[in-house]
Amino acid sequence: MTVITAGTFPPQFLRDDGRRTATANERLVMNLLSRQGSASRADLARLTGLAPHSITRLVEPLIARGLLYEAIPIAAGVGKPATKLALNGASAFAIGLSVMTDAVSLVLLDLAGNVQATRCEKLADIEISGACRQIRTMIDGVVVAAKRDRSTLVGIGIGVTGYFIGDGARLNPPRLLDPWALVPLDTMLADALGEKVWIDNDGNVAAIGEAMLGHGRTMRDFAYLYFSAGFGGGIISQGLPLRGRHGNAGEFASILPLDWPQPNLEALRLSFQEKGVTFPDLHAMLGAFQANHPAVDVWLERSLPSLNLVASAISATIDPGLIVLGGRLPLALGQRIAERITLTNPERRGYHRPTARIAPSLIHGDAAAIGAATVPLRAAFFDPEQGFTMVSDPGVK
Missing domain, CATH: 3.30.420.40 (ATPase, nucleotide binding domain)
Incomplete structure (x- = not known):
């Protein structure tokens, strides 16, 4: 077994053509392009604080290795249009x-x-x-x-x-x-x-995934609630995963007392069953999901005290800018939950403690x-x- 520790990527992980990894400075540029979509050299210089010639020295090898490509410039006013750089998905x-x-x-x-x-x-x-x-x-x-x-x-x-x-x-x-x-x-x-x-x-x-492709493009600190057969999540701090000593940071289900309802999708499937609608598994339920079905209302009423407690604990201990509702959670149900979660946040001297925004995930699919x-x-x-x-x-x- 090879163990990769923070900040390392052993040379044996490179392919012969050297395309399999990037240096620390190259990662800075590629990370920006991942979040921005595309950017000119001038944009990259402004965003990184590096001199234009330094940006050129960084991007030219990335272009040569096929990791970046230069889009055809489109004129949008007076002067020579700037060439945009973008990640090459084919590489x-x-x-x-x-x-x-x-x-x-x-x-x-x-x-x-x-x-x-x-x-x-x-x-x-x-x-x-x-x-x-x-x-x-x-x-x-x-x-x-x-x-x-x-x-x-x-x-x-x-x-x-x-x-x-x-x-x-x-x-x-x-x-x-x-x-x-x-x-x-x-x-x-x-x-x-x-x-x-x-x-x-x-x-x-x-x-x-949310950090790279979803809300993380604009929000560097957030907690993620993962809804599936179980209930858990993850934490992103300063754009990086906060995993904890044993890799279990974000096990939000453990916040709940043993006799409290777990707000997972298996409980939702059983709620449908109580209302006379039987699904053999979550895959079948999610394929025929109706956000306004009475079974969903029952599940929401049962789950909200648990979700309020979890979200309040997250807000008080992690202080994120955002709490994301995701996993296998249907978007329509995520929107209903986001509208109804209430955080414990008493007023003092006319002020409430700043709290996280709550929103469904921006990633659609698994x-x-x-x-x-x-x-x-x-x-x-x-x-x-x-x-x-x-x-x-x-x-x-």
């Missing part, structure tokens, strides 16, 4: 996987943050060897469908539901994923899939799979410091 891609209790979801994400292909299937076999055979077939399918060069694959990010037990990449998932529990997932999955693999829990990777795909790309090209310590490469011993 690299990553695979993101979300392993859930009822399914496995896959996303192919290119360097520019575009989802090129997706797959979602029920897990045919929860044993890791069988699941990996299914996952390899899914990966082969999306690479072919997206017409991608397999040699430009940076790696595979995997989000698994569960919490870390404080021993490497060993997670403690729900009972339905027993074979994935308390085992070294990083090395096992890297060996089975034959690629570099990053492992994290689903709430963390969803928050990381948030954990999309977020998992951003992890290898961020580690290679965007983060000034890699916030992940669990990555395995089957070719590096």
Whole structure:
């Protein structure tokens, strides 16, 4: 197993053409372009505080390696139009996987943050060897469908539901994923899939995806509430994931007393069942979801005290600018929740403590799979410091 610590990316992770990673200063430029979409050299100089000639020295090698491209300038007034630089999505891609209790979801994400292909299937076999055979077939399918060069694959990010037990990449998932529990997932999955693999829990990777492709483009400090069969989340501080001593920062379900309702989507499925509408699993429920169904009203009434407590605790302890509602949560339901959450915030001398805005995620699709795909790309090209310590490469011993 190879362990990557903060601020490092070993030379053996480079391909022969040197395109697989970027220097710290190059990451600064690429991160800005990821958030901005495109920018001229003058824009980059202004945003970074670097001299124009320094920007030129940074971007020219990135263009030569195919990581950036120069868009055709468009005249918009008097004078010579500025050439815009942008990330070249064709130069690299990553695979993101979300392993859930009822399914496995896959996303192919290119360097520019575009989802090129997706797959979602029920897990045919929860044993890791069988699941990996299914996952390899899914990966082969999306690479072919997206017409991608397999040699430009940076790696595979995997989000698994569960919490870390404080021993490497060993997670403690729900009972339905027993074979994935308390085992070294990083090395096992890297060996089975034959690629570099990053492992994290689903709430963390969803928050990381939001940081790169969603609200994080304008908000550097936020908490992310992850709704799925369970309930959890992640924390982004100064644009980077705050993982905590054991990798479990953002386990917001643990804030709630044992006898309080957990505001998860499995409870919502059971609420539908009480109203005479039966869904075999979350995938079926979300595919036929109606935000104004009476079952949703019942779930909201039961869940709001728990959500109010969690959001109030987050506001008081983390003081984020934003609390994002995401995961597998339908947008319409996220909007209803955002409108109704109430934070504990008494007045003093005519003032209330500044609190976070609450809003649904800006990422549509499988948030954990999309977020998992951003992890290898961020580690290679965007983060000034890699916030992940669990990555395995089957070719590096």
